[in-house]
Amino acid sequence: MKQLLVFIRKEFYHVFRDRRTLLILFGMPVAQILLFGFALSSEVKNIGITVLDNAHDINSGQIVNKVITSSYFKMQAPARSYTDIERMFKDGSVKCALIFPPNFGSDLYHTGKAQVQIIADAADPNTATTLTNYLTAIIGNYQQQLNPGAKVPYQIIPEIRQLYNEEQNGSLNFIPGVIALIFMIVSTALTSVAVVREKEMGTMEILLVSPFKPIMVLVAKAVPYLALSLINLVIILLMSVFLLDVQIRGSLILLFAESILFIITCLSLGLLISNVTNSQQTAMLISMMGLMLPTMLLTGFMFPLENMPWIFQAVSHIIPSRYYYIIVKAVMLKGLGFSYVWKETLILIGMTGALLGLALKNFKIRLS
């Protein structure tokens, strides 16, 4: 036991000696939370818009004013023709256009019916849908002002409740994903490299001939990264609460217990990688390219899993972070208890066992 402690201390020194890696270790989560939280929200605002107003009457002017004052749009120079509109779409200055036909106002006044056209840049489909919805709502709102006395005689009024996120915080989705990503980076990538480095340098030989059980070498290697990952978790949670105004609804103890489980899963994976590779570069490529990408793609926090081809959905079932993501979302954001996440927890435990078994089986005491 005392030996083990000494070893763990040695590993800690190793980690803390490398200032730059440390900076990455703790700088990365901070930067990611900032970027994901503030820059990547799902809101749509300040979108460039142009108006082709062939009517130039009071009504079209009033609608244009409504558009200008909304925070969703940023009015660009008016267009004089469809060619103009096309040019503005092509140089990227606008993403939608509003077109009033000639006699817009007089049609409205005399016949009670008028037309207006919206053109949206559908290269980005969701944004196009959202913009069209916004503009339609603005016009609908104007129509109501035109007819103050008239009420649609029968109407169903929907009352919307935004569950778990009343303030429409656009970054909620990402936080559990960022946590999973950081654990993958720190626990998997760094651990895998740490063990392989000893192999490359030849120091592994020395460790293995020491009167110290080989398995303990691995344990000692893993402990510092476990500790670092937990510190990162605390940093991320603090930032989420104080910077991004995220409410942690569930039990912190459960959240930490599940996190420790997932970190151990990552560490096992890292050890497995380091045992089957012989150079830092290969280890890095496998853990960065081979693992980061599937994690990003198939966890479900960046891309909706349900839209993917079935093969991806099938593969996503073997990605540990997928289950961790579900657990964190349920516990942290929805405030649910263990009874909701026992299935995912069991799957993670099973995966950890399998990975650890594989890692130990491949751990060669004698180096070739």
Next chain:
Amino acid sequence: MKTLRFILQKEFRQISRDKTILAMMFFMPVFQLIIMPLAANFEVKNINVAYVDHDHSSYSQKLVNKIASSGYFRIIDAPLSYQSGLNLIEDGAADLVLEIPSGFERNLIREGSQKVNLSVDAINGTKSAIGGGYLLAVIADFNTSLDVNIKTPNSTVAPMQTIAVTSKNWFNPRAEYKYYMVPGILVLLLTLIGGFITALNIVREKEIGTIEQINVTPIKKWEFIVGKLVPFWIVGMIVFTLGLIVMYVVYGIFPAGSLLVLYLFAAVYLIALLGLGLLISTFADTQLQAMFIAFFFMMVFMLMSGLFTSTDSMPGWAKQLSNFTPVTHFITVVRLIVLKGSGMADVKWEFLYLIGFAIALNSLAILNYKKTN
């Protein structure tokens, strides 16, 4: 010049000898370009709805049928209580629960209005916003049809002035996500090759110690750097070409604009990126560090470049930051040229931006690169 030729020879030999790197450089990007857009589909479809009908009247049934037939929603269940509806949301089985109160039909006919409750799982912002929007539209539509069905009790309603809104989708009439994602992902992969692999390659020389050997030869600094960058620039252009082929063969997207302009941009962009790779390599002593720094930059680039979310909606500081990343400009340009057929005149500013980046990044890198450590 002769020295340079020898250095180039050495670099090409090294690259072509290392099978891992070769596979990484050519096979990976192509593979990822085929795979990633399949996954990066943000289309909002199949919104799962559970409805709780406390009224069991013909109108509540009509409303549910209307929702079911609109094409956006999948009715997954009709639980008996709001609580069981909420459980469906907690499990992630439902995205929204519609609760129709008892007395719905009666109140509608007697009083002319009736509230229904919509509870949306708002953790996923896009889905809840678009899904809620669709449902509101369906209900609004249902409202107008109600007027026709129910005999108006007070027929003195003033004639309404209505504005009919028609909307058109340009550049992507079928609203398919691939058009948006494939060009963006292509840029990302090019970035990976340009910035990432170069940095790793140079740092590797440092780590193995071969850079020392080169430093004691009469090779000049610029010769060494050019010798490092030219092969990767060529590799980058090949990858870009492969990417365009994949884009056409797999996804059926052919650039609407001029290929020449596209290649011109790619050439300048790669020079800028190689400069960045070189710069990263001057800051790192080990491959591990280089990897992490590069990874960090990739993260920032990926999130800030407008690949997934439009840069217009970002807060001011984020917009500034994204303006300072070359990736943002190149993604914008590739999307404009490929999807909208923009010409050089439309994107000249972006071109100047990229040239600026190329000059700035390379100058910084060369200043930072010392022959003696």
